[in-house]
Amino acid sequence: MTEPLVSTRGLGKTIGRKVILRDIALEVTPGSIVGIIGKNGAGKTTLLEILLGFSPASSGSAQLFGHDSFALPATIKGRIGFVPQQDELINLLTGQQQLALVAALHGHWNAALIERLRKTWEVPMDRIIQNLSGGERQKLSTLTALGHEPELLVLDEPVASLDPISRRRFLREMIEITAERTRTVLFSTHIISDLERVADQIWILRDGAIAWAGPLDSLQESVVRLSVNARRSLPSVLPLAGCLSQRVAGERASAVVTQWTGQRLAQLQETLDAEIAVEPLGLEDIFVELHS
Amino acid sequence: MKGIGQTILLLFCWSAVTRWLLAIGVVLTGVGLCARGSAWHPVAQPIFVVIAIFGVITAVISPVLVGAIVFRSLSAPRAMQLIRYGRLKLFLAAMSTQVLLAVFIGGVAAVTAATGSGFAAMFAATFALLTLQFIGYYLASQGRFGGFWLLTWALWPQLIRAGFQYWHLRELLASTAGLSAIVVISVLTWLALALSYLTARDIAVPHWNNIGVGTRQRSESTLQNRKAQPERRYTRREAILTVLTGGRRQQRVLIGMIMALVVILLVAVTMRSRLPRGAGYPLVGLICMMAGPLAGSVAGVMAKCAKPLWLQSGLGRIELFAVLEARSWRVVLCTSVFCGALAAGWLVLSAGPSPLPAWSVGVLVTPLASGAMFIYAQLQFVRGLRVVDILLMALAIGLWMIECFSVMVGADSSVVTALLAAQIILVPLLRVLALRRWENIDWLIHKGARNPWGLT
Numbered sequence A: 001m002t003e004p005l006v007s008t009r010g011l012g013k014t015i016g017r018k019v020i021l022r023d024i025a026l027e028v029t030p031g032s033i034v035g036i037i038g039k040n041g042a043g044k045t046t047l048l049e050i051l052l053g054f055s056p057a058s059s060g061s062a063q064l065f066g067h068d069s070f071a072l073p074a075t076i077k078g079r080i081g082f083v084p085q086q087d088e089l090i091n092l093l094t095g096q097q098q099l100a101l102v103a104a105l106h107g108h109w110n111a112a113l114i115e116r117l118r119k120t121w122e123v124p125m126d127r128i129i130q131n132l133s134g135g136e137r138q139k140l141s142t143l144t145a146l147g148h149e150p151e152l153l154v155l156d157e158p159v160a161s162l163d164p165i166s167r168r169r170f171l172r173e174m175i176e177i178t179a180e181r182t183r184t185v186l187f188s189t190h191i192i193s194d195l196e197r198v199a200d201q202i203w204i205l206r207d208g209a210i211a212w213a214g215p216l217d218s219l220q221e222s223v224v225r226l227s228v229n230a231r232r233s234l235p236s237v238l239p240l241a242g243c244l245s246q247r248v249a250g251e252r253a254s255a256v257v258t259q260w261t262g263q264r265l266a267q268l269q270e271t272l273d274a275e276i277a278v279e280p281l282g283l284e285d286i287f288v289e290l291h292s
Numbered sequence B: 001m002k003g004i005g006q007t008i009l010l011l012f013c014w015s016a017v018t019r020w021l022l023a024i025g026v027v028l029t030g031v032g033l034c035a036r037g038s039a040w041h042p043v044a045q046p047i048f049v050v051i052a053i054f055g056v057i058t059a060v061i062s063p064v065l066v067g068a069i070v071f072r073s074l075s076a077p078r079a080m081q082l083i084r085y086g087r088l089k090l091f092l093a094a095m096s097t098q099v100l101l102a103v104f105i106g107g108v109a110a111v112t113a114a115t116g117s118g119f120a121a122m123f124a125a126t127f128a129l130l131t132l133q134f135i136g137y138y139l140a141s142q143g144r145f146g147g148f149w150l151l152t153w154a155l156w157p158q159l160i161r162a163g164f165q166y167w168h169l170r171e172l173l174a175s176t177a178g179l180s181a182i183v184v185i186s187v188l189t190w191l192a193l194a195l196s197y198l199t200a201r202d203i204a205v206p207h208w209n210n211i212g213v214g215t216r217q218r219s220e221s222t223l224q225n226r227k228a229q230p231e232r233r234y235t236r237r238e239a240i241l242t243v244l245t246g247g248r249r250q251q252r253v254l255i256g257m258i259m260a261l262v263v264i265l266l267v268a269v270t271m272r273s274r275l276p277r278g279a280g281y282p283l284v285g286l287i288c289m290m291a292g293p294l295a296g297s298v299a300g301v302m303a304k305c306a307k308p309l310w311l312q313s314g315l316g317r318i319e320l321f322a323v324l325e326a327r328s329w330r331v332v333l334c335t336s337v338f339c340g341a342l343a344a345g346w347l348v349l350s351a352g353p354s355p356l357p358a359w360s361v362g363v364l365v366t367p368l369a370s371g372a373m374f375i376y377a378q379l380q381f382v383r384g385l386r387v388v389d390i391l392l393m394a395l396a397i398g399l400w401m402i403e404c405f406s407v408m409v410g411a412d413s414s415v416v417t418a419l420l421a422a423q424i425i426l427v428p429l430l431r432v433l434a435l436r437r438w439e440n441i442d443w444l445i446h447k448g449a450r451n452p453w454g455l456t
Helices: A044-051 A095-107 A111-121 A134-146 A164-181 A190-197 A218-223 A261-274 A283-289 B001-014 B018-037 B040-076 B078-082 B086-112 B117-142 B146-154 B156-167 B169-173 B176-197 B220-225 B234-246 B247-271 B279-305 B305-312 B318-352 B359-381 B387-408 B413-439
Strands: A005-015 A017-028 A033-038 A059-064 A079-084 A152-156 A185-190 A203-207 A209-215 A224-230 A243-249 A252-257 A276-281
Touching: A005 A044, A017 A044, A017 A209, A033 A044, A033 A152, A033 A190, A044 A059, A044 A152, A044 A185, A059 A185, A059 B086, A079 A134, A079 A276, A095 B234, A111 A164, A134 A152, A134 A164, A164 A185, A164 A190, A190 A283, A203 A218, A203 A283, A209 A218, A218 A283, A224 A261, A224 B359, A243 A283, A252 B156, A261 A276, B001 B040, B018 B040, B018 B086, B040 B086, B040 B117, B078 B086, B078 B117, B086 B117, B086 B176, B086 B234, B117 B146, B117 B169, B117 B176, B156 B169, B169 B176, B234 B279, B234 B305, B234 B318, B279 B305, B279 B318, B279 B359, B279 B387, B305 B318, B318 B359, B359 B387, B359 B413
Parallel strands: A033 A185, A033 A203, A079 A152, A152 A185
Antiparallel strands: A005 A017, A005 A059, A203 A209, A224 A252, A224 A276, A243 A252
16 A cells, blocks of 8 residues: 555644644545645645644644654655745745755756746746736746655645636646656645646545545535425425535425435435435535535 | 724834834833832932833834834825825824824923923924924835935934034024924925825835835836846855845845945044034944844844745754854844944044943943844744743843943943843843744744845
């Protein structure tokens, strides 16, 4: 069995009296693309920063490449690329200088790869960073995280400031990078369509806890909308296990349930004496239902 | 009215730290004044005056030093022009803030002054000086070297002293006509500012913005004219220092220091015949007193830039601390040498009488001692706003301010030496604390700033 690249056990984070994360237990295997979604303030950035060792966990543990995140050795840090939500570029330098600076810090630097990406993403290199637009800064920030060819790429909302074309190019590149080199990507986003396009694993954070973690396909298979059409009046509350929401009006009802399996259908039809139509939900609908 | 009130509040305390400073300052002033009015032993009375003065300085330091920059930052966004009477409200708030400051400072000065000067005289003088400071700094901050305005502070004590001695300022402040003239001139200055401010098409964000308030956008012309730096390569060490210092800051700081040295020594040469002998000692003393904390606070700004190095450079927390420490010491040592050169140059060029021993000790040792203390006071301040950390910072500031006061009033050299000893003892203690905090630094709490140097 492949050793997990990232693993957490009972991870919690409290700042002051505010509980930001609680009981997070996750694993990431090499080569996967993991997308993290959650509402603003759900704890996505905190989780990523703890995984990268910027912040100590209040409880539980977080490990990267088998090492405690908070005390990562330099050799392990060299295998990680990170693009923070708010870039850490130096305003007075040009893009070229910024890349030269990061290259000097890392030692190993694939200049050819960066040159190719720079051209594809149309990042101006001769202008000082202060004069770049938000999207250009974000692309440059991503370049600084790719040059040393990290095995693990962590991106905190990497496409938030990009236009749709740049976003597509960026995501395509991300898929290619992981396909070629069996790299692992961990990224948070609010753009669910991007997540559906590239992620093979998904973590949904709700109020600091994991509401769902697993393959995207199984999430979409297990959360469904049921349209119930009964022969007699339905009870005001349907007896549904894993029910996220339901609306009952006489003989008709609609409900969204999790952990759905085909075997449950026949049993439910018999219990409610009803015809039941099962409709799969898109990721965006699932996200909304999980937060309703 | 609500908008004006909120803006006044913002100009007084634009951040959590300034709120604390204001609260501590007001409380100290109240304590000092109440204790002075009580039946305590006469020997204790000067201490209460010092407490009150310390309180006033703590309370007003932020609005006086930063108010103009905050005002410009609030005025710059184009959205302000869409708000009905937006600029007028901002202007009224700015003027009201200076009036309130003048009432506060003038009131306390009138109560504590030994000469028995009335409130009206104190208010008029303070309001005039605050007007000059605010409008001068507001205008200067649109330029890249706006910070040099603060250097003019070095001339103010001399001008005021000369004013009292040669230009009959005392008589002017004692007469109703003179007071009225000062107030009228101040108000007219504000009206002139109002005229240009309210009719201005665009107001640029402060180009000199050492506190990072307001928007980050720059005027179009500035964007176009800014030249790119030539391509260069870095060694690993250079790269680490560039991340910490935000580019070629050190070069600029060095140029700034040399320019300041030249300006001040020129002042010494040109004004020595017009000023009383030895009048420059307070000026040079003030510069040397301010140098330590300024140099030491560089550590705090570098600490804000250190976060990316954790991953990119592979350095551990303690290694990062060591890099910051070494760099900060270098800045403090350079500053101390600068101060020594300044004091020596002044002594030679101004040909004044021998300074008091307290002055000599203060000028020679304070930049180094207070600079070292502030390095670690800043480096230990990485856990957010915790009471213990704030108290430690307040202790460092308090020690430094009392020492400044002692040097400037020419206190006994043993007092100055004792205060310096206290600072030197505090250095290793603060270092131990700082080191312990850096072992577990949490960058979610001590967030890195996007552009902490701000001076762009």
